[in-house]
Amino acid sequence: MTVLPVRPAPRPSEPLSSYAVRLADANGIHRARVLPRPRHDIDIPRRELDTVAALAGLDGEAARRLTMNRYPLGIRGHGIQRRHGWRHHFEVVWLCPACTLTTGHTDLLWQTALMPVCLRCRCYLVRAGAAHVVTPAHPRVLELAEILRELAEAAIDEQRARGILYRLRRRCQAKAATLTGEEPELEPALPLIDVAWARMWGAYPPPDPRTVAVLLMLCGRRLTSEKPQRSAHSQRHQTGTFTPADHARLNWFLTRVRHHVTNDGLHPRHVPALLPLPAGDDAPARRPGQWLSLTRAATALHMLITRALGGDPTPQEATAALGVSGIPTSLLIDGIHAGGGLREQDADLLGRAVDALLAGGLIDYQRRRDTLRAVRRLPTSTTRQLPPGTGRVDSEVLALGWIWTRFTHGPMRSSPWPGIPDRDIHAFNTRIDPETRLLLHEAGQLLLADTDLLTIPTTDATWTGVTRRYG
Numbered sequence: 001m002t003v004l005p006v007r008p009a010p011r012p013s014e015p016l017s018s019y020a021v022r023l024a025d026a027n028g029i030h031r032a033r034v035l036p037r038p039r040h041d042i043d044i045p046r047r048e049l050d051t052v053a054a055l056a057g058l059d060g061e062a063a064r065r066l067t068m069n070r071y072p073l074g075i076r077g078h079g080i081q082r083r084h085g086w087r088h089h090f091e092v093v094w095l096c097p098a099c100t101l102t103t104g105h106t107d108l109l110w111q112t113a114l115m116p117v118c119l120r121c122r123c124y125l126v127r128a129g130a131a132h133v134v135t136p137a138h139p140r141v142l143e144l145a146e147i148l149r150e151l152a153e154a155a156i157d158e159q160r161a162r163g164i165l166y167r168l169r170r171r172c173q174a175k176a177a178t179l180t181g182e183e184p185e186l187e188p189a190l191p192l193i194d195v196a197w198a199r200m201w202g203a204y205p206p207p208d209p210r211t212v213a214v215l216l217m218l219c220g221r222r223l224t225s226e227k228p229q230r231s232a233h234s235q236r237h238q239t240g241t242f243t244p245a246d247h248a249r250l251n252w253f254l255t256r257v258r259h260h261v262t263n264d265g266l267h268p269r270h271v272p273a274l275l276p277l278p279a280g281d282d283a284p285a286r287r288p289g290q291w292l293s294l295t296r297a298a299t300a301l302h303m304l305i306t307r308a309l310g311g312d313p314t315p316q317e318a319t320a321a322l323g324v325s326g327i328p329t330s331l332l333i334d335g336i337h338a339g340g341g342l343r344e345q346d347a348d349l350l351g352r353a354v355d356a357l358l359a360g361g362l363i364d365y366q367r368r369r370d371t372l373r374a375v376r377r378l379p380t381s382t383t384r385q386l387p388p389g390t391g392r393v394d395s396e397v398l399a400l401g402w403i404w405t406r407f408t409h410g411p412m413r414s415s416p417w418p419g420i421p422d423r424d425i426h427a428f429n430t431r432i433d434p435e436t437r438l439l440l441h442e443a444g445q446l447l448l449a450d451t452d453l454l455t456i457p458t459t460d461a462t463w464t465g466v467t468r469r470y471g
Ligand SMILES: [Zn+2]
Pocket: 096, 097, 098, 099, 100, 105, 118, 119, 120, 121, 122
C-alpha cells in the first residue's frame, strides 16, 4: 500500500466517511479505493481502517480518532446495533442545513444526540431528507452544546464525565416519556418540540434535532449555570432584566475603567482571552466549560475598556479580537452591550481582574496573539527535546499549544488549534520535565522577542540566541 501524494490533515472530530471522501477527491481517485463501502464511522473493520491510515500516512491513533470507537459505551452504545447510548439509529443522519451541502462538513458527534447544532454555523441541525431550513440556535443551546462536546471528549478517559453524560441521558429519557409540550420552563425562544418524536427516546434518542435540543435544555441546563442562583433577586436577573442598582454599577465601573485608561494606559490590547483569577485561584480551569465563563468575562472587559476609550464595541468585535469568534453570549456581555447593567458578582470579578492585570504590569496580549498565531513550527533543536506525542496530537503542536496558553493566557479555543482541548495541554505539561518547560519558555520568549520578557534572562543559551538575532 503506497501513501497517496496529497494527504489532507483530518479536521477536529471529522468522521472517517467524510475524511475518506476528501482524501480520495484530493488525489483524484475513486472513493471506493479509500473506503470500500459506506460506513457508519463505528465498528470499522480493522483492515479498512489500516488501509485509510496507510493511504493517508496517518498513525493508528490518528486514524482511530476518525471513528466513534474511542468513545465509551455510554456514548457510542452497546452491541452491534449500538443501542442505549447517545448514538442515533443507523438510519438517522443529521446534517447542517448551512454547511454540509456546500462544504461537506460533518462531525462525529452529529451521529449522537449530544450535538443537535452546528457549532460553526450556530444553527440547528436537520435530519437528512427533511427541509433544509437554517434556524439560528438559541444561545443557551449553543452554550450547552459546547459543554457537551467537552464532556464527550473528557468521557474518553474520565469516569466523572462519563457519569454526568449517563445521568443526563437517563434524565432526558425520563423527561421525554412524560413530556406534554406545556412545560412552564420552556422558553418561547426555544424551538417547538414534537411530543411524538420525544416519546421515541428508547434504545435510541429521538431523530429530530430540535426536539433533542429542547430535551437537553430541560434536563442539562444545570451544566451551563455558572453559579447556583436561587434568590428571587437572581431569578429576576436570569430573565434578563437589570435593576437600577445594576445600571448604576455599570456607570460606576466605566468611570473606574476610564480612570485606569487615563492614568495607567489600560487598553483593550491588555486583555487576555481568559480573564485572570485572583492569585491562588488561578489553577487551570478543569471543569468542562469553565474556560467559557472566563472568556466571556474577558470579552466583557474588552468591551468596557473600548467604551471607556470612546468606542462603541459589539460583542462580535471583542470576541474576534480575542480569537474566540462565535462563543455564545451571556447576560454579562449583553448587559454591557445594551447598557442595561452590571451585576454585583460580575463587577467583583471584572474589578479583581483589572487589579490583577495592573499588578502584573500591563502586557500587550493582542500583540502576543497576533505574533504566535502565525507560528506553526518550532526549531528542530527544540522539537528534538520533546517527549513523543500522545498519538492523537503531534508533540510539536502540543508544545506550540503550551506556548500559546502560557504566553497569551488564552484557552486553546482562541489558538490556531481550537479543536485541541485545554486538558491535553495540561496533560502535556505534566509529562514534560522542568528542563523542557524552560526550553519551551525560552522558545516562546524568542518567538515574541518581547522586551518586557527579555529583561529577565533565564540562561546563557537565551542570551546567545538573542544576541545572534538582534546583535
Ligand atoms: Zn454548519
